[in-house]
Amino acid sequence: MIARSQPGYEDLLRGELARLGAATTESAPGWLRVLHTGDNPPSDLCFAHRLLLNPAEIYAITVNGLAQDLLNFFLETSRDERFDAPWPCLFEAAAVDGLARRAATVDGVFLAQLKKRLSRVARLAVPVVPGTPARVRGFFVFFTDFGRAFVAREILLNGQRRMADDPLAPSRSYLKIEEAFNLLGRAPAPGETVIDLGAAPGGWSYAAAKRGAKVAAIDNGPLKGGALGHPAITHLREDAFAHRPRQAADWLLCDLVEEPHHVLENIVRPWLENRWCRRFVVNLKFGRVDPLALLDTLRAPGGVLGKRAPGTRIRHLHHDREELTLAGELPPA
Ligand SMILES: C[S@@+](CC[C@H](N)C(=O)[O-])C[C@H]1O[C@@H](n2cnc3c(N)ncnc32)[C@H](O)[C@@H]1O
Incomplete structure (x- = not known):
């Protein structure tokens, strides 16, 4: 199995897998080769963004050679398969200078050759996968x-993805919450109530x-950009740890630069135990914590x-750095 993380976080992914008993045989920035075959890959990993399941390894010197080997693999593994709908065909590359271009070139030649052999199948290939967690069949290079x-x-997607920025967003943290909403498969709806602890900017x-x-929006700091003066945002200059909602909110958002266990014990625990929110997104900064x-x-x-x-x-989201994000909801009372 190939497990992919954000480059620089592969050691944490290796540690996470080791805790599950999965040994790593090769490691490079952004990916690991993991001793795991079969149909039950570890699911719900934090640091893995995607897992390539039961991969074959291909070596060739030229673009044409690579494309030909990939075509052979596709033809061999799709003999009994029907392609009635668009199917994901994704060529990606490790964080090596120029490698993404190489992958794109091989992708082009592969698709051209596939078109000659199976033109209807080739025309249904799309270079996209779902943004939400899913196990997907397709062709993943x-x-x-x-x-x-x-x-x-087959690929197992854990829900991380690059999000589009918004020119009115006051901070790059905006990308994290967009990604977390995507991960959860839900976002605040019109009329829902949201309490944002550590909201600024x-x-x-x-x-x-x-x-x-x-x-x-609870923070002593100033709001900026599209948040400043927004009619749907009330800015309260209060301590996040002391804030108590007058009534249960639909959402708790929390992005405090504070020690993570402190946030867990003094925000996450009381908010969940008292059911002060129905859904939550909480970002925890590792800081000096393991x-x-x-x-x-x-x-x-x-x-x-x-x-x-x-x-x-x-x-560990695509837009997270030394931090991780919790996204969840409480079951009905
Ligand atoms: C990473 S920033 C939040 C960024 C924000 N999520 C955004 O999208 O712009 C962390 C914020 O937490 C605030 N903060 C830290 N401790 C706090 C506390 N005890 N009460 C309220 N705000 C706090 C800081 O003032 C800072 O603005």
């Missing part, structure tokens, strides 16, 4: 070098307000998430 690629017919508040939600030990705490079945919001997705 990942270049690790100019003459080497892994290719798989207002990227998260703005993301909720632009969807028509009513936002209380991220893997933090993950163990977050995943403990007897912990606050395990007890109050067991389906919570814990992810």
Whole structure:
């Protein structure tokens, strides 16, 4: 299996996999080769963005050679397959200078050759996968070098993806909340109430307000950009840890630069135990804390998430740096 992370976070992914008993046999920026075959890959990993399942390894020197080997693999593995609808065909590359261009060139030649053999099938190929967590069948190529690629017919997507920016968004944090809404498969709806703890300069508040939600933005710092003066945002200069909602909110958003266990014990726990929100997105900064030990705490079945919001997705997002994001909802009372 090939497990892909954000470049620079592969050691954390390796540690996460090791805790599950999966050994890594090769490691490079942004990806790991993991000893795992079969049909039950580890799911719900935090640091893995995607897993190529049961990949084959291809070596060739030229673009044509690579494309030909990939075509052979496709033809061999699709003999009994029907293609009645668009199917994902994705050529990606590791973080190596010029490799993405190489992948794109091989992609073009592969598709041209496929068109000659199976033109209807080739015409249904699309270079997209779902943005939300999913296990998908298609054709997935990942270049690790100019003459080497892994290719798989199945991929497990964990829901991370690059989001589009908004010129009115006051901070790059805006991209994180957009990604978290995507991960959860839900976003604040018109008329819903949102409490945003640690809101300034207002990227998260703005993301909720632009969807028509009513936002209380809690922060001593100033709001900026599209959040400043937004009619749906009320700015309260209060301490996030002391703030108590007058009535339960639809959403808790929390993006405090504070020690993660402190946030977990003094915000996540009371908010979930008292059901002060129905849904939540909380970003935790690792700081000097061991991220893997933090993950163990977050995943403990007897912990606050395990007890109050067991389906919570814990992810290192595409837009996260030294932080991870929790996105979840409470089951009905
Ligand atoms: C990373 S920024 C939040 C960025 C915000 N999510 C956005 O999209 O623009 C963290 C914020 O937490 C605020 N903060 C830290 N501790 C706080 C506390 N105890 N109460 C309220 N705000 C706090 C800081 O003032 C800072 O504005």
